């Protein structure tokens with residue numbers, strides 16, 4: 001049995017849905033189809049999920065929401081018309097939005113998740129109707145009925161372990177299952193979503209639950225490339241990655257596959273393949289526990305912006321028992337989670353996501369760190385970009401960091417920080433955001449020199 005997930009770009013209009021139908025028809029093992037909400041039809045288009053966030057905010061703030069609602073309904077109506085589906089599905093979708101707008105939710109965060117999730121939920125119903133019309137017996141399954149249970153964290157839910165055995169029963173359903181991605185239910189029955197891009201996570205959870213022998217993740221690129229194709233022209237394709245390589249790469253910017261989707265696949269030992277809906281015969285990129293060796297030490301180069309670094313220095317910090325705990329306590333008091341904490345003898349840096357704090361909280365944090373720790377220096381480095389080189393081959397080779405540093409130095413790119421994880425599968429560099437594109441390019445050229453053949 002295969003679980004197959006289609007992202008928003010694969011479901012953006014009726015033409016895309018016809019390709020999806022063909023892909024499902026091509027392989028009788030493709031028994032569970034996990035779907036996202038309709039995505040962008042072109043670069044200047046809007047994702048339905050983004051429109052739904054806008055709608056939820058307008059409803060919450062009692063603003064006029066009719067233009068946004070009309071845009072959302074039109075997206076579905078266009079698909080219904082293009083596929084010549086019975087208009088009863090459109091009536092069901094319109095009623096769903098009329099009901100959502102009237103519902104009193106526990107608070108605005110639960111409301112936001114209910115609006116966001118409706119994008120995938122309505123799309124799954126529409127797609128099931130389309131499959132049935134085209135002669136593929138299909139059944140829409142709601143995550144609540146399937147037992148997809150999540151933690152009580154709006155917008156950032158985590159799967160609960162009992163989910164997996166609940167989902168196993170999906171194997172008994174004879175029709176092709178159409179399952180909406182991106183959300184589950186708490187034990188109290190509240191609908192909550194995963195973080196953005198979370199349909200990849202749903203697909204991996206379902207694949208683990210039904211013990212699929214493959215999780216196929218269909219998107220709009222032929223493969224995962226060595227570097228983001230928006231930053232490097234025609235980068236090389238990656239044939240195989242390990243779960244931990246993919247985890248590091250998606251964490252640090254390869255948005256093509258969600259980093260939280262790796263754990264359910266890894267723990268279930270489910271191989272993943274990332275493929276292109278627009279070119280399904282291309283082999284794509286497979287992600288497994290181990291992979292065949294190749295000539296490259298580095299598998300991928302990723303980058304991600306929106307970080308800040310907080311630098312703390314104090315003479316003899318290394319001798320002060322409890323110093324690190326007190327630093328982290330202050331961060332906890334502000335409700336902040338941190339990403340990395342590289343340290344020296346008398347100093348340490350804490351790297352965190354910038355969007356967690358207002359300017360005023362930043363100033364309060366710096367003040368508390370300076371006074372309560374009696375630090376010599378506390379300063380902040382905004383606009384930080386994390387640059388990551390990743391590869392299983394790095395464990396057994398020397399000189400990789402030197403090569404990367406040389407390439408960056410020759411391009412006159414200043415390094416704010418270097419951090420090598422103890423797994424030795426990745427090395428991270430902190431640079432100024434303005435150098436991001438150049439840095440990825442020079443690292444690409446250093447590790448994947450182009451031949452003139």
Ligand SMILES: Nc1ncnc2c1ncn2[C@@H]1O[C@H](COP(=O)(O)OP(=O)(O)O)[C@@H](O)[C@H]1O
Nearest residue numbers: 007008009219220221224225227228254255256
């Ligand atoms: N290294 C990479 N390899 C391939 N695609 C990448 C990479 N880094 C970023 N991307 C982007 O990820 C996009 C696919 O992810 P996403 O837009 O979330 O698709 P979907 O609509 O299928 O969920 C690609 O179109 C590409 O722009």
Ligand SMILES: N[C@@H](CC(=O)OP(=O)(O)O)C(=O)O
Nearest residue numbers: 007008036049196197198199
């Ligand atoms: N639609 C949701 C979930 C998702 O995974 O979407 P996509 O497959 O289009 O990245 C989002 O935009 O966050």
